[in-house]
Amino acid sequence: MELPLSNPNTSDSHGLSSPKEGVKAENKSIIATLLAQSSRHLFGPTSAPKLPLKHQVVSIEGLISKLGYLKPAEIAEIKKAFHFSDNAHLGQYRHSGEPYITHPVAVAELCATWRLDAPSIMAALLHDVIEDTLCTKADLVDKFGSKVAELVEGLTKLDKLEFQSHAEAQAESFQKMFMAMARDVRVILVKLADRTHNMRTLDAVPMEKRRRVAAETIEIYAPIAHRLGLNIIYRDLQDLSFRYSMPMRFRVIEKAVKRARGNRKEMVEKILQTTRLAFAKLNVEVDLRGREKTLFSIYSKMRNKHLSFTQVLDVYAFRVTVSSIDECYRALGILHSMYKPMPGKFKDYIAIPKINGYQSLHTTLLGPSGVPVEFQIRTRDMHAVAESGVAAHWAYKDGSPDMSEVQNRAHQWLQSLIDIQDSSGDSQEFLEHVKIDLFPDAVYVFTPKGHIRALPRGATALDFAYSIHSDLGNTCVAVKINGLQLPLRSELKNGDIIEVVPSSNSQPNPGWLAFVRTGKARASIRHSLKTTHYAESLQLGERLLASALRQQAVDAGLLSPEIWEKLLHWTGDKTRDEACVNIALGRRSAQELAIRLKILIDEEGGATQMRLGASDWVTPPQEISSPHQRQAILVDGREGNSMSFQSCCHPIPGDNIIGYLGKGEGLQIHTNDCPLALRMLSKDNDKWVEVEWGKEINREFDVDLAIDTHQGKGVLARVASSVTSADSNILNVSMDDRYKEDAVTIRFTIQVADRLHLAKVMRSLRANHDVMRVTRTRTT
Template sequence: MSSDSSSASLSVESPTPSKAASARKYIDAVLEQSFRHLFGPTATPEQPRKHEVVSIAKLTGTLSTYLKKNELKEVKAAFHFSDEAHLGQYRQSGEPYITHPVAVAEICADWKLDAQSIMAALLHDVMEDQGVTKTELAERFGPKVAELVDGLSKLDKMEFRNREEAQAENFRKMLLAMARDVRVILVKLADRLHNMRTLGAVPTEKRRRVARETLDIYAPIAHRLGLNNTFRELQDLSFANFNPRRYATLEKAVKAARGNRREVVGKILEAVQRSLADAKIVADVNGREKTIFSIYQKMRDKQLSFSQVLDVYGFRVVVEQPLECYMCVGALHALYKPVPGKFKDYIAIPKVNGYQSLHTTLVGPFGTPIEFQIRTRKMHEIAESGVAAHWLYKNGSADLNDVQKRAHQWLSSLLDIQSEAGDSTEFLEQVKIDLFPDAVYVFTPKSRIMPLPRGATALDFAYGVHSDLGNQCVAVKINNELLPLRTELKSGDIVEVITAPYSKPNPAWLGFVRTGKARAAIRHYLKTMRFNESVQLGERLVDQALKGYRLSLADVTPEVWEKLSLWTGNRNRQELFADIGLGRDVAAVMAKRLEVLMSGREGDPEALAGADSPSHHPGGAGGAAVVITGTEGMSVQLSPCCRPIPGDAIMGYIGIGLGMAIHTADCRVAQRIHRRDPERWIDVAWAPQPGRLFDVGVKVLVKSSKGVFARVAGDITSADANIVHVAMDENIDQEITELRFIIQVSDRVHLANVLRRTRGNPDVVRISRERPSEEPPGRHDGGIRIDRERRDF
């Protein structure tokens, strides 16, 4: 159609030149939009794209070596379905989109994954990009393939507050699908590997983001599963895209060094082959070059220049039997001198991902250190392919090799973390902790080897064995020596866990545990315990408040509870009590509302208005006093500003979301809060027999003399009080020195006995309890913490 006829079709009038130009411009825009819709974003009206035929000859050639004919037929059907679904869709590089699923399937075929995995690789984007449903996939290719594809699909239809939250949820879904079926992550790693190989067509900002994500998440997962070839390639590709200038500089330097050292490497290779032949050891010896990213890591971590990284090249020796590995080490050590401390036996104690080899570093003929890796052919296959080696699904065998057992244990731990993590972001945070490749290897008392991340503590070991063992842990023996739970473990340690039924996790444990499983288990326990304690406290507060109306919780009928839940919005009475215990609701308001509902006055506007304010409650906000034993847990806290003990006049403040804080009646901090927020204070009283010892501050002025601290401490302990913290003046050259203690007593009478006993010491000038107006002693004052051993546990 000519331009004139085009313009005439838009107007019955004879077009003016300006109108004709506008019409042509409009039609050009419409045509261009149509071409883009039909032929992809890079198509133009002048050069429309044709559907390119993508061959799967290479894929079928690889698959035919290990798949059955009927399985090969199913794979071809999956390819045709995917090809049709992605028709007219193009990658940013301009290639037909179907080239990506085919490339992913080819990587999976190189790992010799089963037919279902290959089909999932070909179909992995049809749900996300083309709107194909899981049900449709299940009907055409079976439920297993549909599950795999669903595990690989993102959650684009869900709404998230930000991209980080969406990404965390995507990872959570993928890792949980992987925990159920490890093939999910293998296909995902193949997908990420091909995306990284073709990342050059992506905008710079996205390229850097994807590279960083790959380096933080996918490369460590590949390493954790023993896919070392994939791990190294992902690292190098991420480095090349995230920091292209440094990568190019190092690549150029490596190429130059490769030429300079070729002669040296040749001479070493020849000498090694001759030495092994003389020892009658049949072996394949190959040179091995460090990856560019590993060179960069070493330069960065050890602050070295490129010329100082001497072990850029190494050698790999592959033999038939494990015994020959050790014979090789003897032959090599006879040829070149070993570097002390540089021999590692990963055959006897495999790495956490199942990797096995002997590593030794020798001083070469020109004084250059050379690293040798010695392994069997089976170890080499596992070292390169990890969990994909001798693939579990290809013959339906239920027997797991050692690598797959380790992978299965890690995947099981993901399910434990998921069940105890609060949200997707927390889950991803815990998983990241477990993805660090460095590990220490410790032993159970029964000589079972247990790998843990470097820096892991004895408490991490307890949680690594079982969550219940960690929750009840009170002490550990490391190499038969009783040590604190925070002690960092070293390879070779023998760890024995001591438990007690009364023990429970301490919030302070979160400050030193290293593994995601331990952190998730502790947080889960504390959240559950806090909720249960808050429910108990809220129930007591409401019951006490009802006494002001001569009622009790036993008088409240299920119908009244249902009406109250509709008013508060809580699903059940446990949630209602928990909100009161945490200070989100006021017990006096709930008690008044219950009284109105039970009296049948819910239709009275004046009664309902009165129920919304605690000031209408008889006897103030709380009615009868709430009895405190000191053993309530996290829902009731004794304030550190005044350190109340039994015998003190006390009052309770219920902060929003914080539970109840107990203050002494003369505490100046409490008085300031009371003036600002009087409705949240309730009457509290000590139980006749509190259930534990209480911390209290004591200030002692003493004459500076040799041994005075020991004598004062002896007086305090002789009065049956325990010292948990000590601080003293920095300037000890004066005649009078001030000592500040935090001691544990049962009540005011016990404290009076301690003060009386200590005043009898001739070195003591004055001793008194630290008053609420004074700054309480703590870590910030340079004090020395003297903890009993059990307080660390």
């Protein structure tokens, strides 16, 4: 986990001096001397002469001074862990030239400020020994017990040599960390302390690495800190990421804030003095402090609202800390009597806490000279939670029923990660879902029984159903919001009361992926589509691969188990069936796999003649077409959710069609003249496959019609009658004025069996005297 590392000797992939080779011979005598001195100086002041950074003895006196809340026996174990880590990292240095052990000690000190338990402090000291030294998990179990070893193992990255790319290695390591974190929240607390110290010492690493680490921090670690309520770390990581990812903008805003600090000092002092006096007169004891907003929050406001720095007036905020909840509301009344509140700028996070457990009253007032001033009012306990979140008043207990509200909320979120893990196909998909859930804002809604639930801003009614339980989401057919039946895609608002109507016969629709917002909903839908319709996807994938093999003139009889094993090693799939399902879901290219199989056969010289007798999709050699002949996939409408007919063009039997393999969404069917399909085809030609209608089709398809009619009473009813008289069902109808008072356009979505049936409907409409024109429409 250590990021800014140096490599004075030979290095491994982490930039550390290799422990196998040790330090150079000329350094051995120096280190031996220092180790001899360490028994005298390790835990007390040292009078040793000043040495270069890399030769200085590291003391944990500062760490020990912060551990007064632990028992002497626990502190002794922590000292033992320090000695073990110091010896394990001997000869390893940071980019700054300091001994590497300075980093674990600094991480442990951060953990001690949260008053974490002894195993957490020990894990902080040992967090890199498995990853960067010859030490193993078994060694840690033997020395310090299984709990400490599990924490350290959860903090250890996976070997990058196992993966095809840095992105895949990063996703796998994050997934491993999140799962360890779901089992034990101490893992992420130590990791956040580790990342915070790395960010504070990032000056020593090259610019390119600074930007990469800063981007990773703002994208993953800062949101995790916010999600767990660790607001001090959250703000620190944001500002540090801003500093290293956008150094010039950071310096400009930093200078502007320093100038403003001098210009507004008099106003801030006046507000503090006036407010303290007002509270004193009413005998309300408060702790009143002014707080400067972080540089990143100022920059974000400038960027999001397109403001210059001079237009960002609320650079300063004031925090009012009182003894009880009653005094919070009393303090609010006092402030509102002093300055006028700005409409719409009051938020009560005490009555309805934020999703990470944060509680305060927020109000923005018009201060002196009409300058907006923000006040945050909270109790002392709320302040502890606001600053340290899940780490506030930390006391780790397995399955403790005495968890605080904020710890309970964190526990619920961590448990949801396990649900996402169970539903995700791979580590990168898992990481994508988790990023969705690391949201900065929330909307609060209610169940019919009055229980409150928090969802990300923009969440839909279907997201709510999945937040209750995956099975409820999978079987959802309708929702009622505030008593009114509304579409599943309806966006939720604060205070909505949602009732879910399930049906045991309902199944998830691939179209749901287009509008759900939460990671749990997306993961559950994809998992259901993959498992419930596994056979459909497998069949489609086999057909797609068989077609691609025919195009490459590959004799399927040469596909021996050995060749399949080599292919699966190349793709990373566990079985042939999994590879075919991934083709159907758009995660793999059938053409790419067919080319790879051809290469593998050519490498073996075509000598292998083993047959795969159980494969229904394998084309016998005598049926192979001429080289590169393209054979289309037949579509009969019975493929289920492995295939979808797109609403942009509503293809129906008789139309010329083309198929697109959307990632995770199966085969999407378009008409070959669909404007959207043509635009997508020009950008991503590899994911398109040839498809044709089958001979027997036993279902109906949606189609859009625009009908220009004369104005008049009963026109809609007569036009609808013309549609139904042609044996067609109307799914949707809308109207809009076209020629003002002369005519109106009626838009229908109807169901037809094929183009002949559509022609029959259109003839019936044209025979209607109210109808001027009938056209089939599509989305542009």
